[in-house]
């Protein structure tokens with residue numbers, strides 16, 4: 484069965500009634516990029532850049548990063564969404580002294596670090612821009628909570644573009660820039676954010692944690708951690724609608740995109756891109772190819788009436 488699924492994985496993800504979506508891969512290293520190819524993803528929906536920083540004794544240089552991003556882009560040959568550094572929380576670096584925090588997941592992490600360590604951020608953005616001369620590299624910011632953060636990040640990106648242009652280095656001037664939607668604040672303001680980015684990618688791992696105030700790694704309360712909570716599902720729907728109102732693509736790179744029951748629901752909500760770990764691609768594609776978009780939509784349209792996880796499950 485698995486072998487059959489894998490063989491069918493090169494077929495496009497089109498529903499029985501003709502809606503085509505993308506099924507992309509989540510990767511965490513250049514090695515992962517090589518391994519995903521046999522599953523024929525439509526691209527990379529999330530390249531976690533953390534490994535470059537964590538498997539190192541210093542902040543990786545622009546050159547080191549450029550080589551890695553370029554290799555990923557060339558190997559993949561399709562769109563490659565690379566997320567800027569998402570360190571902090573529980574992810575530490577041996578060579579940088581993060582002060583101890585009482586609530587690391589509510590603390591100094593991700594884009595907050597990039598906007599403070601501007602030289603570190605610039606090295607990454609310059610590397611990403613230079614790699615964009617070799618493939619469809621796209622930039623994605625993590626953990627955005629405010630318009631100010633997005634504006635500031637884009638200002639720094641513009642500075643990097645000017646520098647590279649002055650140095651005569653090649654890059655794609657129209658590189659696509661998107662953001663993760665994984666904080667409640669970004670959901671509530673998605674309508675506005677959608678006017679200022681080229682795409683959204685919903686990070687359900689963190690969004691579930693922050694919406695429900697449930698630590699995603701705490702076993703004691705893991706029963707409460709449930710993306711099928713109607714509040715989380717309503718966030719997802721809102722973000723998809725907000726993106727589509729501005730004609731931007733909305734993807735999902737959180738684990739929920741590969742959830743067996745989640746896939747149909749997300750399809751019905753209108754999600755454009757499912758980014759999942761490589762091993763899940765055959766199954767997600769198969770599920771989509773066997774689904775009717777119109778039937779899935781009819782179910783998804785009723786989620787607004789659900790107020791308990793039980794009611795959601797009954798609908799599904």
Ligand code: PEP
Pocket residue numbers: 529531569665685686687688689690736737738
């Ligand atoms: C997410 O939060 O859903 C996500 C994809 O990012 P990470 O798991 O790396 O925090």
Ligand code: MG
Pocket residue numbers: 665686688689
């Ligand atoms: Mg996250």
